[in-house]
Amino acid sequence: MSTPDPSLRVAVLADTHRRADRAEDLPDAVFDLVRDVDVILHAGDIVEQAVLDVLARYAPVHAVLGNNDPSLAGVLPERLEVELAGVRIGMVHDSGQAKGRAERLHGIFPEADLVVFGHSHIPWNETGVGGQLLFNPGSPTQRRRQPVATMGRLVLRDGVVEEANILPVVAS
Numbered sequence: 001m002s003t004p005d006p007s008l009r010v011a012v013l014a015d016t017h018r019r020a021d022r023a024e025d026l027p028d029a030v031f032d033l034v035r036d037v038d039v040i041l042h043a044g045d046i047v048e049q050a051v052l053d054v055l056a057r058y059a060p061v062h063a064v065l066g067n068n069d070p071s072l073a074g075v076l077p078e079r080l081e082v083e084l085a086g087v088r089i090g091m092v093h094d095s096g097q098a099k100g101r102a103e104r105l106h107g108i109f110p111e112a113d114l115v116v117f118g119h120s121h122i123p124w125n126e127t128g129v130g131g132q133l134l135f136n137p138g139s140p141t142q143r144r145r146q147p148v149a150t151m152g153r154l155v156l157r158d159g160v161v162e163e164a165n166i167l168p169v170v171a172s
Contacts, residue, residue, distance in 0.1 A: 007162060008085035009036065011059070012152030014043035014093070014118025015139035016051055017068065023050035029169045030140050030151060034058040037153075039084060043118035043137070044069060044076075044093030066093040066118065081109065086159030088112045094119040095136070102128030114154075114161055123150045123166040133161055140169040 011034045016026060034040055040059050044066025046052060055061050065076040080091040090109030095101050095117040105115045106129035114133045117124075123138035123146065137152030148168045155163035 006085075007155050007157040008038050010084065010154040010156060011037040011040045012043070012116055012135065012137040012154060013040065013055075013140060014116075014137050015045040015066070015121050016042070016047070016141055017045055017139070018047055018051045018141065020048045020050035023048065023054045026051075026054070027140050027149070027169050029167070031058075033151060033153060033167065041089070041091060041116050043091055043116050045118060045139075046072060046076075048072070049075070062091065064091045064093055079108065081112065085156035087114055087156045087161055090115045092117050095134075102126075102132070102134060105134060106130060106132055113159070114164075116152075121146060123152075125152075125164055125166050133164060135164055137166060 037059050040055050040061045042063035044064050045068045047068055048071055052061050062082050063076050064080050065078050082089050088111055090112035096104055109115050117136050121139040121144045124136035126134050128134045138150030140149050140151045143149040150166050153165045
């Protein structure tokens with residue numbers, strides 16, 4: 001008899017930009033990822049509730065309001081703090097410009113081990129102030145000026161971020 005793995009697998013998305021009629025139209029790679037996780041984090045620009053409903057079929061979803069989410073105003077918070085597997089996580093959509101980002105996010109979420117953000121569509125996986133991990137998964141649907149569309153995967157265990165990966169999203 002094997003012991004269950006105590007790690008928590010987390011899918012991290014942002015900037016999916018899907019209206020209700022296209023909520024199921026996320027890339028196959030997104031569904032491949034969320035099929036195998038324990039929780040989903042979405043850092044805003046969801047656009048409509050239907051996208052969250054689709055994702056919630058796979059795992060519990062924690063999400064924040066993005067600047068393209070007027071239909072979710074009053075439903076989603078602009079900032080969110082959660083603890084998963086002992087890791088304190090802060091979430092916000094727009095982290096502001098890159099210059100000063102680490103200090104700014106540490107000021108907003110001083111107790112967070114990890115801060116997840118979106119908005120720029122630019123993947124970001126760097127250590128900030130006091131060892132705080134700053135993580136933007138990019139966008140799985142709109143790569144903009146990036147070479148490929150992206151999303152994120154985390155593995156958390158006992159208060160530690162064991163893995164933090166930006167994954168390419170291949171066209172489906």
